[in-house]
Amino acid sequence: xxxxxxxxxxxxxxxxxxxxxxxxxxxxxIVGAGAYTFRKPLALMAFDLFLSGQVEEQLExxxxxxxxxxxxxxxxxxxxxxxxxxxxGIDQRGNEPARSDxxxxxxVRPQDSKVLLISIPRDTYTEIVGRDKDDKINHAYAFGGxxxxxxxxxxxxxxxxxxxxxxxxxxxxxxxxELGGIELPIDKDIVNKHKDHEKFTIKAGxxxxxxxxxxxxxxxxEDSDFNRTKRHQIFLNALVDRMLKLDQIGKIPDLMxxxxxxxxxxxAPSFIIQLSKQxxxxxxxxxxxxxxxxxxxxxxxxYYIQANEEDVTxxxxxxxxxxxxxxxxxxxxxxxxxSAQEGQNSxxx
Numbered sequence: 001x002x003x004x005x006x007x008x009x010x011x012x013x014x015x016x017x018x019x020x021x022x023x024x025x026x027x028x029x030i031v032g033a034g035a036y037t038f039r040k041p042l043a044l045m046a047f048d049l050f051l052s053g054q055v056e057e058q059l060e061x062x063x064x065x066x067x068x069x070x071x072x073x074x075x076x077x078x079x080x081x082x083x084x085x086x087x088x089g090i091d092q093r094g095n096e097p098a099r100s101d102x103x104x105x106x107x108v109r110p111q112d113s114k115v116l117l118i119s120i121p122r123d124t125y126t127e128i129v130g131r132d133k134d135d136k137i138n139h140a141y142a143f144g145g146x147x148x149x150x151x152x153x154x155x156x157x158x159x160x161x162x163x164x165x166x167x168x169x170x171x172x173x174x175x176x177x178e179l180g181g182i183e184l185p186i187d188k189d190i191v192n193k194h195k196d197h198e199k200f201t202i203k204a205g206x207x208x209x210x211x212x213x214x215x216x217x218x219x220x221x222e223d224s225d226f227n228r229t230k231r232h233q234i235f236l237n238a239l240v241d242r243m244l245k246l247d248q249i250g251k252i253p254d255l256m257x258x259x260x261x262x263x264x265x266x267x268a269p270s271f272i273i274q275l276s277k278q279x280x281x282x283x284x285x286x287x288x289x290x291x292x293x294x295x296x297x298x299x300x301x302x303y304y305i306q307a308n309e310e311d312v313t314x315x316x317x318x319x320x321x322x323x324x325x326x327x328x329x330x331x332x333x334x335x336x337x338x339s340a341q342e343g344q345n346s347x348x349x
Contacts, residue, residue, distance in 0.1 A: 059269035066147045066266055072162065074271045077278035080110040081325045085267070086153055086161040087117075088141065089232065090168045091219070100141040100149055101169070102218070102232045105157060105315070107322040110278045112329045116322045117236065118157075118315050119229040119291040125304035126156045136304060141166075146264070157312065159319045163267045169218065171262025173211035175239075181208030182238040190220055214238075226291055233289040240285060290318060290335035314338045 065071060089102030100122065107116040122138035129151040130144055140152040146164045154160035176182055186209070190202040200216045202209070209217065218235050221228055265272075292315055294305040314337075321333035 056269045056273050059272055061261075062263045062265055063269055064146070064264040064266060066150070066164070068147075069266065071266075071268055072271070074268055074274060077110070077274045080274065080278055082107060082109045082323045083162045084108070084159070084319070084323060085163040085165055086150055087236075088146070088149060088164060088166040089172075089218070090141065090166050100138045100166070102229075103137060103149075103153065104232070104236075105153060105159075105161060105319070107319060108275075109322060110275060113285045114322075114329065114332070115285050115287045116318060116335070117233055117287060117289045118318065119233060119289065120153065120156070121226060121229055121292065121294065121305050121307075123303060123305045124156070124292070124294065124307050125297070125299070126152065126307070128152050129155050146266070156307075157319070158316050163265065165265040165267065166263070168262035169215055172218075172239075173215045176209075176211035176214045179239075179242045181210050182214055182235075182242045183207070184209045184214065184217055184238055185234065186217070190217065192216065192220055226293060229291050230289075233287075233291075237287050240287065288335050290315060290338075310338070 085106045085108065087102070087104040087106050088100040089104075091101035103120040103122060105118040105120065107118075109115070120137060122136065124137040125134060126137050127133070128135050128137075128140050128143060128148065130148050131140075137152060137156065140149040144151075146166055150161055150164055186202060186204045186206070189204050192198060192200045198219070202213050202216055202220075206213075214235060218228075218232055220231065267275075292307050292311040294307040294311070297304055297306050318333050318335060321327055321331075
């Protein structure tokens, strides 16, 4: 009798274990299917629960507000309005003075998931605010850091930037390597061979390019400054595409740790977190670019670029359109509008 009861208990336990296993498998299937169907909400939940606090803590190391400027209030992700930011790519080698090798005036529309990048050639000749002299616009960073650069760009463009974000290219190299490389549209070998330049070759047609190759891509300078500026925009697009992949979300803390001292911004950590959450719940950002063109000139033997007034004016029109929260997505002024207008004008007798 006792033996029969024991066998019955064993069968009950086995059925219980089997039932538990089936329930577990069913839960895994449901969760797995849900993870596939609702990838973005789950990514947001994972980011919010496991990563946001850690990332915010790391961002504190990069938070560098400009003296004299009041921090802007942080709002919830869904309440974010269009804002502007001056993106600076800092190229500092050894003991050389740090200069902003890349200057991009960005307009971000969080609700639309749209970004406008207005590139300013680094050799642009303009007044350096605070120095009472005209010089290359990228020298402002060497003279007075982020503040002087923001003031100089605001004077040049006619529109101040809400924020700045400066990153040393050396930090980007490590980030690209951690991401396993990025895709770059290189269909012809790029060879830097000038006697006064760093020598390197970037092979064409590779599926992915590592950090050093990506760094060389943005540094290549043996064609026009305008082409170099366009490559910076291409690089940023490629980096964003790579980072926005779902399987890269868990790497965010490591990526932030790698940037370390190579990244400085006056965006509050909580603001960046809210912006990240908004981007995770929305479609992948659509990035539009416009480059201010100009004519090369020499002054006292130094090469400069005199910006086209028409391009500067049009850049202002773009900023007004994109920063207006009442502008509908379909009504945003396109960066291609000026090229189309120029084409129409050239066809007129």
